[in-house]
Amino acid sequence: MSAQHTPAPSRPLHPPLRDLPVSPTLAADDTIARRRREGLPVLPLGFGEAGIPLHPALVRELTSAADRGAYGPVAGSAPLRAAAAGYWSRRGLPTDPGLVVCGPGSKALLFGLLMSLTDGDVAIPAPSWVSYAAQASLTGAKPVFIATPPGEGGVPSPALLADAVVRARSQGRSIRAVIVTLPDNPTGTLASEATVRRLCAVAREHDLLIISDEIYRDLVHDPDRKVPSPAAYAPERTVVTTALSKHLAAGGWRLGVARLPDGPFGRALRASLVGVASEMWSSAPAPIQHAAAYAFAEPPELVAHVDRSRGLHAAVARAVAARFSDAGARVRPPEAAFYVYPDLGPHREVLQEAHGIRTGADLCEFLLERYGMCVLPGSAFGEPDDALRVRVAPTRLYGEDDEQRRAALAALDPVALPWVAESLDRLSEILADLTTGVTASGLHTAAIA
Amino acid sequence: MSAQHTPAPSRPLHPPLRDLPVSPTLAADDTIARRRREGLPVLPLGFGEAGIPLHPALVRELTSAADRGAYGPVAGSAPLRAAAAGYWSRRGLPTDPGLVVCGPGSKALLFGLLMSLTDGDVAIPAPSWVSYAAQASLTGAKPVFIATPPGEGGVPSPALLADAVVRARSQGRSIRAVIVTLPDNPTGTLASEATVRRLCAVAREHDLLIISDEIYRDLVHDPDRKVPSPAAYAPERTVVTTALSKHLAAGGWRLGVARLPDGPFGRALRASLVGVASEMWSSAPAPIQHAAAYAFAEPPELVAHVDRSRGLHAAVARAVAARFSDAGARVRPPEAAFYVYPDLGPHREVLQEAHGIRTGADLCEFLLERYGMCVLPGSAFGEPDDALRVRVAPTRLYGEDDEQRRAALAALDPVALPWVAESLDRLSEILADLTTGVTASGLHTAAIA
Numbered sequence: 001m002s003a004q005h006t007p008a009p010s011r012p013l014h015p016p017l018r019d020l021p022v023s024p025t026l027a028a029d030d031t032i033a034r035r036r037r038e039g040l041p042v043l044p045l046g047f048g049e050a051g052i053p054l055h056p057a058l059v060r061e062l063t064s065a066a067d068r069g070a071y072g073p074v075a076g077s078a079p080l081r082a083a084a085a086g087y088w089s090r091r092g093l094p095t096d097p098g099l100v101v102c103g104p105g106s107k108a109l110l111f112g113l114l115m116s117l118t119d120g121d122v123a124i125p126a127p128s129w130v131s132y133a134a135q136a137s138l139t140g141a142k143p144v145f146i147a148t149p150p151g152e153g154g155v156p157s158p159a160l161l162a163d164a165v166v167r168a169r170s171q172g173r174s175i176r177a178v179i180v181t182l183p184d185n186p187t188g189t190l191a192s193e194a195t196v197r198r199l200c201a202v203a204r205e206h207d208l209l210i211i212s213d214e215i216y217r218d219l220v221h222d223p224d225r226k227v228p229s230p231a232a233y234a235p236e237r238t239v240v241t242t243a244l245s246k247h248l249a250a251g252g253w254r255l256g257v258a259r260l261p262d263g264p265f266g267r268a269l270r271a272s273l274v275g276v277a278s279e280m281w282s283s284a285p286a287p288i289q290h291a292a293a294y295a296f297a298e299p300p301e302l303v304a305h306v307d308r309s310r311g312l313h314a315a316v317a318r319a320v321a322a323r324f325s326d327a328g329a330r331v332r333p334p335e336a337a338f339y340v341y342p343d344l345g346p347h348r349e350v351l352q353e354a355h356g357i358r359t360g361a362d363l364c365e366f367l368l369e370r371y372g373m374c375v376l377p378g379s380a381f382g383e384p385d386d387a388l389r390v391r392v393a394p395t396r397l398y399g400e401d402d403e404q405r406r407a408a409l410a411a412l413d414p415v416a417l418p419w420v421a422e423s424l425d426r427l428s429e430i431l432a433d434l435t436t437g438v439t440a441s442g443l444h445t446a447a448i449a
Numbered sequence: 450m451s452a453q454h455t456p457a458p459s460r461p462l463h464p465p466l467r468d469l470p471v472s473p474t475l476a477a478d479d480t481i482a483r484r485r486r487e488g489l490p491v492l493p494l495g496f497g498e499a500g501i502p503l504h505p506a507l508v509r510e511l512t513s514a515a516d517r518g519a520y521g522p523v524a525g526s527a528p529l530r531a532a533a534a535g536y537w538s539r540r541g542l543p544t545d546p547g548l549v550v551c552g553p554g555s556k557a558l559l560f561g562l563l564m565s566l567t568d569g570d571v572a573i574p575a576p577s578w579v580s581y582a583a584q585a586s587l588t589g590a591k592p593v594f595i596a597t598p599p600g601e602g603g604v605p606s607p608a609l610l611a612d613a614v615v616r617a618r619s620q621g622r623s624i625r626a627v628i629v630t631l632p633d634n635p636t637g638t639l640a641s642e643a644t645v646r647r648l649c650a651v652a653r654e655h656d657l658l659i660i661s662d663e664i665y666r667d668l669v670h671d672p673d674r675k676v677p678s679p680a681a682y683a684p685e686r687t688v689v690t691t692a693l694s695k696h697l698a699a700g701g702w703r704l705g706v707a708r709l710p711d712g713p714f715g716r717a718l719r720a721s722l723v724g725v726a727s728e729m730w731s732s733a734p735a736p737i738q739h740a741a742a743y744a745f746a747e748p749p750e751l752v753a754h755v756d757r758s759r760g761l762h763a764a765v766a767r768a769v770a771a772r773f774s775d776a777g778a779r780v781r782p783p784e785a786a787f788y789v790y791p792d793l794g795p796h797r798e799v800l801q802e803a804h805g806i807r808t809g810a811d812l813c814e815f816l817l818e819r820y821g822m823c824v825l826p827g828s829a830f831g832e833p834d835d836a837l838r839v840r841v842a843p844t845r846l847y848g849e850d851d852e853q854r855r856a857a858l859a860a861l862d863p864v865a866l867p868w869v870a871e872s873l874d875r876l877s878e879i880l881a882d883l884t885t886g887v888t889a890s891g892l893h894t895a896a897i898a
Contacts, residue, residue: 014686014714015625015658016568020724022523030522047520054518062736066511069503071496071700073479104553104703108730115587119465134728138564140589176464209464237463251520252735254553265463275469279583281557285734286701287511 044396046374050249051395053402055305065290074278076102080289083296084257099260106243106256114139116272120176127381145382153187158198165206177209183336186391193228200234210238216337218247221314255292313338319415327431344388347435359385371430397423493845495823499698500844502851504754514739523727525551529738532745533706548709555692555705563588565721569625576830594831602636607647614655626658632785635840642677649683659687665786667696670763704741762787768864776880793837796884808834820879846872
């Protein structure tokens, strides 16, 4: 009644809040869960989870440490740091356990590393994992997207990076760090040694910290192919991170490790990171650190398990890429991890005319609403809005339950398993329907598991 | 050889790093561990850990969920959020599970909450837990220390808070949030309902977010005494946090929960916090979430366990306070948690003349170097450098191993247990030696377990 007499507030009615949407990959997961509850058909290709059960030996190790309730060192337990050092040393990166820092996921460690830098912008590849840019912004740094060379996702083009550094300086800003992903999410490719070496030369020339996210390192489809880590070519300035989330499918355990550079800068960075960690998360969970120490020691049973999971990821990713290719999309053969990154640009005209799709976001929304198919647009990874590239993560197709997932892991030809084949056929149907320009398709009403 | 010809660098040789020391409480823990390894005597009173074993039921529950490797919702599992809502509802704070957000420790949640605010300074009590000010600084906010009323640690004096808000505004700044600790670390006291109500009135008048850290809520020594949460008096603007770390001694599990306010502001804050969480830590560890859901449901066996631990903390804290009082320190009777906060100000002259001690940091360094006694200076909690108050955390005296700790939990008179009595006597000896002004004491050479 008296509202018209209320004076206009002279200040906001509550403290100003950050408007930050939930991470797109996690939001996609929520959407799929909601549609399942509502009984709607789904083809869940959005979420970057490994999609296989935990190995029983990891479960056994966590169980054996379930009584550990005490806080431990901020940087992680000595056995875990030693095991992680061994893991890297076996990959050609000799590592001092004193330079290993553990955290509750490599996501938290990446955040802590960016928080350790007090000044400067951060160069990140375009496309790249959704959280790099969001994290940089949260820490007050400006994320500078830099295109990757064709077919070499995860590493900013060295020439474009050098240009960007010079340009930033001419504008009174400075790029202080560059993030690389080896091998890459979202493209499922692996940059060449030559490109990584050139990237390292640019970083050295311009005093950049290199943060190398190698969480998919053990999932290069060709196990003989070497991962060219910048830690080998610019050891004095490269931090490497990895975790249990991908090759060991323990994303829900939240356990990551970082390998800091040796030398004065690396030791100063370690001290800064440990200081930040002590105020942000104290330590990683003690029982899970124990299981992680076992995992990074790489006993034969886990090595065999990772080998099997690599084979499964490779087979299904290749099959998915083939389905997109058959439907007229541009797609590179996947080389690593469990992602395919097709480009529906060749169908741009029909998508726009038949469905009003102009952007990658339009495309993904249409796929979700019409078919229950969840993929993420390239724009979520830093691509232009009008790019019609999408990230496809087919791991949820491995099975509806652990029995199916174990069967997929054990199968010589997982693509031939009925539930996988059925999903692949459903994908082909959707793509055919999408790209024929027929707008009144009844396909979306078909039920699918 | 050619160093003199090296041109001066035109820019730093590496990206500028944050100079942030490791959290003082954790650093003290490292110091004690080092002295033990070196065979030096220690009296570890520095680290704020509960000092009792995990209850077997918690271990059982974690074990039963050890096979959970999948990522879950950012805000936490539905059973955990429902259990936490029940925990608060039983304490007079009816709670919608949709307004509960879980994280890897309440420390991470507090950080995330501060990160959700995009503008403004943060008022914190002086003294207060070491991490509030560090976290505020990391998120770009200025921490504004405000003295607490005598005997009411954890809550900034409402009148001084109002003054500070007005003063900040006159300087073109604005205080947007206030943190309170109920009951309090480091003082071991609990503010009155009247003070909390006045604090809430000031917060409402000036549109402040209230963050109420209630991690010690279940450890008020008198179990009939009510904890006056600001969530009861300013529900529209109060966030409450708690965790498993203190009353259930699961600090190493890293599991905290936050209760967001109901209403439009609370829902906006929840969305912001979940967005920040999704980029900082994804989720809390899934197996530990399962055990936490069991814990927050408060089955009788855990309630009895918390009752026993409360009695142990109260008995030992009272005995420690008495030893300080007997030695001429000013000390309030501890009321909650497991801390004593004595003031050695009455001995200022002798401490300065005999030992050159002028500041709280001097005092703590002397105690550590001379006697292996670790306590933290008031300055670590935001007090003036020259304050001779120290925080004493006697939980490590409960035992050297779980057998002794279980005996301490079960004892009717834990202070009479030989190992506890011996440490208390050692404390009295140290204090007598410290305050007599004899500088060449041989006491520090005595070995002690």
